[in-house]
Amino acid sequence: MLTRTVKHTRGESGQILVYMMLAMTVTFVIGAIAVDIGLWFSERRGAQTDADFAALSGAWALLDPGATEADARDAATAALDANDEQLNADFFGEPDVYRRGTTGDSRCISVDVQHDSKPLFFAILGLASVTPDIGAHATACTGAANVPGDLIPIQLTDNPGECFTTEEIPIFTSMCPIEMAAQNNEPRGILDLEAPGGYCSYSPGAGEIVDLLANGASGICEINENEPPSCDPDGPWYDCVAIQDGNPQKVLDGIYARLSRDGGCDGPDAGSVDDFGETIRTVIDTGNEFTSIYEPLDCDPSTEVIEKSPRLVTLFVLEDEPSPGNAGYPIIAFAAFYIAGCANESEVVLSESDLGDRYCGPNFPVPGHAVVYGRFVNLIFTGSGISDPTDQTTAFGIALVE
DSSP: OOOOOOOOOHHHHHHHHHHHHHHHHHHHHHHHHHHHHHHHHHHHHHHHHHHHHHHHHHHHHHTSTTOOHHHHHHHHHHHHHHHOTTSOEEESSOOEEEEESSSSOEEEEEEEEEEOOOOSHHHHTTOTTOOOOEEEEEEEEEEEEESOSOEEEEEEEOOSSSSBOTTSOBOTTSOEEEOOOSSTTOOOOBEEOOOGGGOSBOSSSOOOHHHHHHHOOOSOOOOOOOSSOOOOTTOOBSSEEEEOOOOHHHHHHHHHHHHTTTTTTSGGGTTSOOOGGGSEEEEEOOSSTTTSEEEEOOSOTTSSSOOOOTTEEEEEEESSOOOSSSOOEEOOEEEEEEEEEEEETTSOOSSGGGOSBSSOOTTSSSGGGEEEEEEEOEEEEESSEEEOOOTTOOEEEEEEOO
16 A cells, blocks of 8 residues: 655745744734733723713702802712723813703703723734723713602692682692592592503593502603693593593592501501602602601512612602593693692691591591592603603603613
């Protein structure tokens, strides 16, 4: 059997070695480029995180109606410094504080953050000057919470009375009676918040009042931003609501079902009433416990989501006194509200001590003639969009808009 022996000359071996060295060099250079580019991308993500936190912190400061532009910039700077673990972050220019929206009532802050970045392998290769500009932009605004949580099918019109002043501003220090039903000349205020496709409301059919009061609406409800506010007559609607007939007993049953879950925020007294001061934490102290700005307390810190007291709800504010039917009524604002309890309709209620039943339970005297009372509260909702606030707004939000 014949075999063939292949012999490499010394020159051929040298060529192979050169090719191998070239291949290793190219591989090293490619790897070095990939590592440095990866570091720059990571730095870019860090810059965006810093920008988001700085803008949100500045927006939190703007929640205070008395806050100045300097206050917002200081808050944004403090947030950037607190998160600058690598000591390489700074603002590119001064944070911009301004107002936006059709009325200019939404307050915003925009920041541009830059990160100094040093090459790793590029420096070894003698390319230390090859460093990209790494930065990020973010804008956060404060305003009226759009799509807030804990919406129940109760509306209030902003007409002057026990709930609103003659200037149509919520009366925070007053016990406000909420609407009960739309039958037999009762106040018209029960909403139909059952709609297909995740909408807020639709006029055909009737919503389950007890369930909606106990558990809240499942659809997406938004502030109507048409000028002037108007509704598509055919529906369904995100930014309008329809009125349905109801009866006082169903309202009481629904409120009782909701408040039966009460007590989680009552601390050592668990199982009794979550009083107003036990359901919220102060964010902006105005010197008045009723007009200060709050965020909900977490009644169950063991869960991942914030478990608010069932007494903290969101009501709809409408401009016109509605009537049952196929019409949609524009949502002009959302109002955060603390449900305090119930009293007979003949009673004068000035504070919680005047209430006959803090739970509106089935044993409450004369249930067909009871009224549900509560208080407006300036409450912060995170994670929702924002719109221009109005004088009727008590549900506020903070959101990144850029």
